[in-house]
Amino acid sequence: MALQFAATTALVTGASSGLGAEFARALAARGADLVLVARRVDRLEALARDLEARHGITARIVGADLADPASWARVRAFTEAEGVRVSTLVNNAGFATHGVLAEADPDRTDEEVRLNVGALTALTRLYLPDLVSEGSGALVNVASTAGFQPVPLMAVYGATKAYVRSFTAAVAWETRDTGLRVTALCPGATRTEFFDVVGSDDAKVGRYQSPEQVVRTALRALDGRRTPPVVVSGAANRVGAALGRLAPTRLGLPLTAALMRR
Numbered sequence: 001m002a003l004q005f006a007a008t009t010a011l012v013t014g015a016s017s018g019l020g021a022e023f024a025r026a027l028a029a030r031g032a033d034l035v036l037v038a039r040r041v042d043r044l045e046a047l048a049r050d051l052e053a054r055h056g057i058t059a060r061i062v063g064a065d066l067a068d069p070a071s072w073a074r075v076r077a078f079t080e081a082e083g084v085r086v087s088t089l090v091n092n093a094g095f096a097t098h099g100v101l102a103e104a105d106p107d108r109t110d111e112e113v114r115l116n117v118g119a120l121t122a123l124t125r126l127y128l129p130d131l132v133s134e135g136s137g138a139l140v141n142v143a144s145t146a147g148f149q150p151v152p153l154m155a156v157y158g159a160t161k162a163y164v165r166s167f168t169a170a171v172a173w174e175t176r177d178t179g180l181r182v183t184a185l186c187p188g189a190t191r192t193e194f195f196d197v198v199g200s201d202d203a204k205v206g207r208y209q210s211p212e213q214v215v216r217t218a219l220r221a222l223d224g225r226r227t228p229p230v231v232v233s234g235a236a237n238r239v240g241a242a243l244g245r246l247a248p249t250r251l252g253l254p255l256t257a258a259l260m261r262r
C-alpha cells in the first residue's frame with residue numbers, strides 16, 4: 001500500500017529545482033505539508049503557493065545556504081518556532097564539480113563537501129529523533145550512481161556520494177525496528193539543472209531519466225514492505241552501479257576516467 005503522508009510534514013532540501021521540486025510535488029500530491037529549503041526563495045515561494053492551491057496542503061519556505069554550517073541549526077530552529085514536527089526528511093540539495101582536483105577552486109570543493117556531506121549529516125542528525133518517534137515517514141538521502149566507484153575528474157563529488165550511500169545504509173540499519181523508512185536514492189544522469197551547475201556535459205553517463213521517473217522509483221521503494229537501504233533508479237544504472245561496486249579499483253579507474261572525459 002502506498003505510504004500515506006496526509007497530516008504529516010515533509011522537509012525537502014534543494015526544492016527550488018530538479019529532483020527536490022519533484023519530491024515536493026509528489027509528496028504534496030499524497031497530502032504532505034511541506035517545508036521547502038533552498039537559496040532561491042522566489043522559486044520556493046512560487047512552488048509553495050502552487051502546491052497549496054492544487055492540493056490544499058500547507059507549504060512553508062526557508063531561504064538557506066546549506067553550505068554554510070550556521071544554516072543547519074537555523075533550519076531546525078525555524079521548524080521548532082513554527083511548531084512543525086517533521087516526519088519525512090528528503091536531503092536532496094547537492095552539486096558537483098568537474099575537472100582535475102589539482103586545478104579545482106578550493107573554495108568550491110569545500111562548499112561541495114559542506115553541502116553534500118555536512119548539511120545532509122547535520123540535518124539527518126538534527127531531525128532523526130523526531131523521524132524515529134513519529135515512525136510513520138521516511139528519510140531519503142539523495143546519493144548518486146557516482147557513489148559506487150571512485151570517479152576521476154569528479155573525485156570530490158564521487159566521494160561525497162559514496163559517503164551518503166554508506167552513511168544512509170548504516171542509519172537504515174540502526175532504525176530498522178522504528179517504522180521509519182530510510183533509503184539512499186542513487187539516480188544516474190537526470191534531466192535537471194545539475195549539469196548547468198557542473199558546467200560540463202562530460203560528467204553525464206548513460207541516458208537521461210526524468211525527475212518524475214527518479215522520484216517514482218524512490219516512492220516505490222518507500223511503499224514496499226521492506227524499503228531497501230540503497231535504491232538505484234533505472235535498470236541501466238543498476239547494472240552500472242553493480243559493475244562499479246564489483247570491478248577491481250585498478251581496472252575501474254581508467255574506465256571511469258574515460259567516461260568522464262568524453
Ligand SMILES: NC(=O)c1ccc[n+]([C@@H]2O[C@H](COP(=O)([O-])OP(=O)(O)OC[C@H]3O[C@@H](n4cnc5c(N)ncnc54)[C@H](OP(=O)(O)O)[C@@H]3O)[C@@H](O)[C@H]2O)c1
Binds near residue numbers: 017020039186189
Ligand atoms: N541530475 C543528475 O544527473 C543527478 C544524478 C545523481 C544525483 N543527483 C543528485 O540529485 C540532487 C538534486 O540535484 P538536481 O539534479 O535536482 O540538480 P539541480 O536542479 O541543480 O538542483 C539542486 C538543488 O540544490 C539546491 N542547492 C544547491 N546549492 C545549495 C546550497 N548551497 N544551499 C541550499 N540549497 C542548495 C538548489 O537550490 P538553490 O540553487 O536555489 O539553492 C537546487 O534546488 C543532488 O544531490 C545531486 O547530487 C543528480
